[in-house]
Amino acid sequence: MSITRSAIVIGGGIAGPVAALALGQAGIEATVYEAYDTTADGVGGTLSIAPNGLDALAAVGLAGVVEELGSPITSMVMRNGKGRRLATLGSPAGLPAQRLLWRPDLYRALRDATASRGVRVEYGRRLTAVDQDADGVTAVFADGTTARADVLLGAVRLRSPGRCKLDPAAPAPPPPPPPPPARGGGDGIRSRVRSLLDPAAPAPRYVGLLGFGARLGPGPVDASRIGTTGSEMHFVFGRRAFFGYVLDEDGSGGWFANLPRAASTTAAETRATDPAGWLKLLRETFAGDGLRMDDLIARTDPADLISVGGMEDLPTVPVWHRGRAVLIGDAAHATSPSSGQGASLALESAVELARCLRDLPHQEAFAGYESLRRARVEKIIKMGERTNSDKAAGPVARVLRDLMMPVAMRLMNPESFSWPMRHHIDWDAPVAGAAVSVQAPARAG
Ligand SMILES: Cc1cc2nc3c(=O)[nH]c(=O)nc-3n(C[C@H](O)[C@H](O)[C@H](O)COP(=O)(O)OP(=O)(O)OC[C@H]3O[C@@H](n4cnc5c(N)ncnc54)[C@H](O)[C@@H]3O)c2cc1C
Missing domain, CATH: 3.30.9.30 (D-Amino Acid Oxidase; Chain A, domain 2)
Structure with missing residues (x-):
């Protein structure tokens, strides 16, 4: 049984609310703190939720959340500029169709879910610093207010660095510059919590x-x-x-x-x-x-x-957790939109972290969470990177791509495309300290 009773979740985007709901299901009281003082209704474009993202939502009783949103996509058709079909990738056998939806619709549905399950979301609370000691962690917000809990989850993306007193004896750097003026997924990929955990954390690429x-x-x-x-x-x-x-x-x-x-x-x-x-x-x-x-x-x-x-994107983030603070979603593993997996991986991480915190003390839970997640997310980020280079191909590479892609698709083992989507989270399976180095089991296809 977890000794973690309360959590601060920084960021009311996609990962934050789902993490708070999953923590609630694990018996941990979580409050979400969002920097902007209004909701992000109407902001953003399309997102795809792959079968693995749907599976993560189902693990915390949120499968219905996306069922009525967007449209099922049964296959992805690649064409060249002349309209010639280069390849068709169908839905992997045995898995539900991925859903293409509008981020504002998903965002609103998750917000409604937090409201109906009694999860508090506080707006206008921009994290600027994190202080921790042996008994808990304190989030310091730009308006001078604070919040305290057993653990802190960073589900944020922001540019400017800030103070972090992870070691109470360490001197605090100067306060951060004012926040960026505009909201938006592309506005800032640098997580505040990430730079607080590791001032040397790599910049997004x-x-x-x-x-x-x-x-x-x-x-x-x-x-x-x-x-x-x-x-x-x-x-x-x-x-x-x-x-x-x-x-x-x-x-x-x-x-x-x-x-x-x-x-x-x-x-x-x-x-x-x-x-x-x-x-x-x-x-x-x-x-x-x-x-x-x-x-x-x-x-x-x-x-x-x-x-x-x-x-x-962020190919690798060396430090995912320190003390009582941990990263989830884009803060830990931002993949370029080309992978079609950004939101789905964020959902998976939110649920897996809650499962680890349910069953283990926070230090072990964070280490277990990282060992469950890191190899998988970094491999998928790499897949997205390869797609980006096809998109930016020059004239010679374009001709080669158009010649090779139909052949490569015919010869391709379908599993090399579908494995990211087969990930299954067994919410009820206990997470044992020794078991966390093992990847979650793949869903039978
Ligand atoms: C407004 C918006 C629109 C987006 N539109 C798209 C889109 O059209 N297509 C697409 O593929 N992806 C989009 N994204 C990104 C997409 O939501 C994420 O890649 C993915 O879903 C992972 O979610 P996340 O919760 O980790 O990050 P995000 O969805 O980016 O959420 C992070 C949240 O943290 C908040 N935050 C940041 N800094 C602080 C701080 N210091 N204190 C408190 N809160 C903070 C942000 O305001 C945001 O609400 C968008 C993101 C945002 C914020």
Whole structure:
């Protein structure tokens, strides 16, 4: 039985609320502290929740949360800019279809779940420092307030570093600069808790692509230019940039574009540029392709353009926990959106950490959690990295890719694509100290 009774969860995004709900299920009282003083309703684009993410939600009774959100995606179709089908990846046998949903919908559903299960979420509480001693951990917020609990979970992404008195004898560095002005997933990938745990923690890495997207309402569909997708998601390696889209019979759907760019910009910087200008650039970028992605871009109202900014990942974060504080979600393992696994891995980690804290004292629980998670998440981040290089291919690499991909897909062992999705969390299985070095069992396929 856990001796952890209470937890501070920093970050009310996706991982934070699910961690708090999972901790509640483990008998640990958790409160979520979110930096922004309002909710993030309506902010963000599409996310995919893979079967392993659905499995993690089911482990804490949240399977129903996404059932009514978004659409099931039964296969992913890769095409080149001429519209030629390079490969089709179907759903792995025995697993539910992944779901494509809008981040604001998932966010709202998780918020409703916390409210209905009595989990407190406090807004306007931006973490600036963490103090810990033998008896507990204190979170210090920018407004001067504090909160205290047995453990602290960092589910945050933020740029600026801050004070951390992990060792009570250590001198405290100066207070952090003011927080960034704009909210957004691309605004800041640097976790405050991460830099508090390890001031030498690596900076996020720009993957060479700027991200954009938009949701489309009903509209005209000209199948001779770009057709509907049914329950497939289409990915297009255009001549100059990468495009993904879903399009229903009534013309509603959504698209995203990854634009190769040598220099990164933040989401705030891309948003500061006239969205009509970005849309024009994107239309021009795709205009030379046979498949008319530019039609979908042309239908986008500039006010609806989602600018993610430079896409980033974090190949490895050396320190995941120290003392009574631990990282989850993007703070510990940010994968570039190309993996399609960011939110699913965050959900898995939130649930696995709660399971470890349920059964073990916090030091052992954190070590166990890391040994359950690290190898898996780093391997998936690497997979995303390989996809990024295909997206930014030059002319020669493009020709080779178009020749090789159909062959490679035919020869590929389907398991090399589906293994990330087969991960299963057995919530009821006790976590023993000695068992934590063993990966969670794979779900039978
Ligand atoms: C507003 C927003 C929109 C997003 N849109 C997309 C999208 O369209 N597509 C996509 O693939 N991914 C998007 N993401 C990222 C995606 O949600 C994550 O990659 C993934 O779900 C992992 O979730 P997470 O909870 O670890 O991180 P996040 O979802 O990024 O949540 C982190 C939370 O911590 C809060 N926070 C940060 N610093 C502090 C602090 N010092 N004190 C307290 N709270 C703090 C943030 O405000 C945020 O709510 C978005 C993230 C955000 C915050």
